[in-house]
Amino acid sequence: MSCDTRLARLLHVLVHMDLRGGTTTSATLAQMLHTNEVVVRRTMAALRTAGMVTSTGGRNGGWSLVKALNTITARDVYEAISHGAVFTIGPAHDNAACPVERAANKLVVDAMHDGEKAMLEYLGTRLLSDFAAEIRAR
Incomplete structure (x- = not known):
C-alpha cells in the first residue's frame, strides 16, 4: 500500500522556498x-x-511565499491538502449483526480517532520557522 507523501513534500518545499529567499x-x-x-x-x-x-x-514566473514561516504550522499545511483518511486501517463490514465485529470496529475507530487527534495537535505545535531553524542549524 502506498503512502501519501504530499505533507512531507510540501513541508520540504516551503522550507526550501524560504531558504532560497x-x-x-x-x-x-x-x-x-x-x-x-x-x-x-x-x-x-x-x-x-x-x-x-x-x-x-510565464517565462519568469514561479512560486512565492505569501506568508512567513513563523505564521504557518505543519497542521496548516496538512489541512490545505485534500486528503482521505490519515490511517490505512479501518473497520470491517463483514457482518454488521455480529456483536464481536461491532466491538472490534469500535476499538479500531476509537484508536484511529485518538491517533488522528494526537497527530493534528502535534502538527499544530510545529511552526515551519522552527523546522527551518533546525535545518539552518545543521
Missing part, C-alpha cells in the same frame, strides 16, 4: 522532488488556495 520555479521544485512540473503545479495549488503561496505564470 521565498521564490522558486515549478521546474526547480520538480527537479528537487523527482517529479514533473504538472504534479508540482497541481500540488502547490492547494497551498495557493490556502493563501500560503502565490504563483506567477
